Amino acid sequence: MHLQSAPELPAEAEVERLTPGGRRARLAAAxxxxxxxxxxxxxxxxxxxxxxPFRMYSTRADPxxxxxxxxxxxxxxxxxxxxLSGGEVGLRRAExxxxxxxxxxxxxxxxxxxxxxxxxxxxxxELVEVQVVQRxxxxxxxxPTGASTDRVLVEYELExxx
Numbered sequence: 654m655h656l657q658s659a660p661e662l663p664a665e666a667e668v669e670r671l672t673p674g675g676r677r678a679r680l681a682a683a684x685x686x687x688x689x690x691x692x693x694x695x696x697x698x699x700x701x702x703x704x705x706p707f708r709m710y711s712t713r714a715d716p717x718x719x720x721x722x723x724x725x726x727x728x729x730x731x732x733x734x735x736x737l738s739g740g741e742v743g744l745r746r747a748e749x750x751x752x753x754x755x756x757x758x759x760x761x762x763x764x765x766x767x768x769x770x771x772x773x774x775x776x777x778x779e780l781v782e783v784q785v786v787q788r789x790x791x792x793x794x795x796x797p798t799g800a801s802t803d804r805v806l807v808e809y810e811l812e813x814x815x
Contacts, residue, residue: 753785
């Protein structure tokens with residue numbers, strides 16, 4: 654029987670101690686970061702993240718405030734609504750809502766969504782109009798009351814062949 658000797662363990666590295674100046678520099682850096690975090694928590698907003706809070710996570714809405722949901726629909730010649738949001742055209746709702754001010758300035762951009770829909774659904778009925786609709790769902794104590802209203806924010810009539 655052959656016995657193996659214990660593997661050689663690496664020698665312990667010497668501990669390097671910070672100089673008093675190094676300690677002061679690290680303490681000052683930690684103080685600056687903490688001051689920025691405190692200032693961001695008090696006066697900051699989403700734009701100052703990570704030194705300010707994300708309001709959607711750090712605050713809560715009034716349970717009686719209506720919930721607003723934005724959607725994009727295409728209309729057929731028969732007046733039927735076709736959903737164009739939620740990935741139907743390769744654009745998620747949050748991405749679309751981020752572009753809403755641009756679309757309100759230039760409604761013709763909605764034509765691009767209709768084109769994308771036609772490309773992804775070649776057998777679908779042709780669209781004649783695209784609308785951005787906001788639905789407000791009324792709440793009472795955080796629960797839907799059943800009352801809701803729809804408002805068309807932007808509409809774009811498509812030309813033949815679009």
